[in-house]
Amino acid sequence: MASISLQHIVKVYSGGVTAVNDFNLEIKSEEFIVLVGPSGCGKSTVLRMIAGLEEITGGELYIGERLVNEVSPKDRDIAMVFQTYALYPHMTVYKNMAFSLELKKMPKDEIDLRVREAARVLDIEHLLTRKPKALSGGQRQRVALGRAMVRNPAVFLLDEPLSNLDAKLRASMRTELIKLHGRLGTTFVYVTHDQTEAMTMGDRIVVMKDGLVQQVDTPQNLYDMPCNVFVAGFIGSPQMNILKGVLHRNTDDAAGADGKSYVEIGEDKLYLPPEKCSNALLAFAQRDVFVGIRSEDLHDDEAFLAENPNAVITAKVDVAELMGSEVYLYLQYRETSLTARVAPNTTSRIGDTVKIGIDVSKIHLFDALSERNILI
């Protein structure tokens, strides 16, 4: 139960690699924060600096009110769960969990109480006398969580804890971790490269790339208002469709009420709805832009096409995947491929050339140079 404050944190490894640059983040007490980004972007480095396993090159790190840059890991009141679980192979599950408490010279009966309570919560009571090598991956995962739990730390640090589990177990552990967080009321800092994990688990998500924070926000806001092309592409599955075009914004138009502004993609024109035609867009008139469209905002049904004639493109269906409640259409449109999520009663078949309507009220526009979102 502690807040964490990272202020202008920099990490340069001895080889000269700048793994993290000017990292700023305020983590609230009891928050579930997720660091997400592609492999090598510096997520683990940030986590390890919070843990005290990695020296901080520059900046200040506070846990609660305390500056902890120079505090050793064991005095930071944190616990960490590793991707490899890092259980002690020569100790039983019980000993693994009791180890940190024994080092603190806690009375035996209290250790026993805590270990058994954690084992009960995690449903591993029957495994207490086993050695780690006699456990399955999922069970090891629980022991690793138990080892962190018994210490009652102010902060839980988890580095890709689910990535060694199979898909089904991973999904169920996700919900369990969320429950555990609610039950413990501890600050969780969770690292993953999997955007689904991030979206489903985090109160807030920190999207990172090349050691830099791209955006920090709630899952919903990241999805609806990605600040740049990278975040837009990284968050959401299937990936957001990105098209390159030129923005035409008539300066004579009164802001907001025209409908004459459009993005030109080849010969196609996507007319922007009035609410998207802010004055800020004027600065980008006649410039190259990226148009971002979520797969659910592409429609192939007659009703939609009839109602929204202002943004229609023709594309060829490469593949149609029935996913049960919906169909994924993989489309070829000019030189780009698009993914559309449409209703299962779609009439589009593989090889067809179909009309696709774009829900322009939901599109995102990014400046082609800076790749920043110019609609927010």
Next chain:
Amino acid sequence: MKVKRSASKTLTYTVLIIMVLVCVAPLLIILMNSFKGKLFISDDLFAFLTPQSFVGGANYVSGVTKMNFVGAFGTSLFVTVASVILIVFLCSMTAWYLVRVKNKFTSVLFYLFVFAMIVPFQMVMFTMSWVSNRLSLGNPVGILVLYLGFGAGLSVFIFTGFLKSIPIDIEEAAIIDGCTPMQVFFKVVFPIMRPTIITVAILDVMWIWNDYLLPLIVLDTGYTTLPIAIQKIFTGGYGAVDMGGLMAMLVLSIIPIIIFYLAAQKHIIEGVVAGAVKG
């Protein structure tokens, strides 16, 4: 089909039995002769023990009384046990440092250890005896330093090999759990290294217990280890060699090592299996 199978089985067993015999024969011959009378030994070393040649424990009695068996045994035991403990503790710590601290100094150090491992003893024998003389290492305590030096190369090499396979996560987890560096080593790393430590201990125990040349060169008069004592007394200047006593003392000097090996062997196999499962 069945005939073929049993034929190949017979062949396999025959080969295996021959190999076992080849390995065990020298030991059996010594054991046999240690119960034979003197004349029978010199008459035919390879003859089987017969009621005529059997002299009971006479050779053992004469051997033990002729040489200071208890003293030499004690010296050997002390030197072996103390050296092996020193080698195991110091070399495992050194190896841990070499693996976990990566810089120029440690990599140079590592290659020095490897180099020390491949230099033959005979090459440094004379300089070493000179140095040991100067430093007064010619006693059972001083010789420990020499054994540590000669044992370090191989031991550090084996230990570093194994330590590289221990994920550093485990040590980091221990640090977060509240271990000091010393506790990380003794509570986590050292126990994980157990199978390797036992392997190294077995190699070193056999080498040091049986070593003849090093103690012969450096030990001051008055200190004898078992191999030297046995050699000195029974092939010494005065006339006929007491072959019976020699055989008996050899048997006695082998026994501790066999016991040690049998006790430790279980742990080696256990270690190998654990490693395989972890994969």
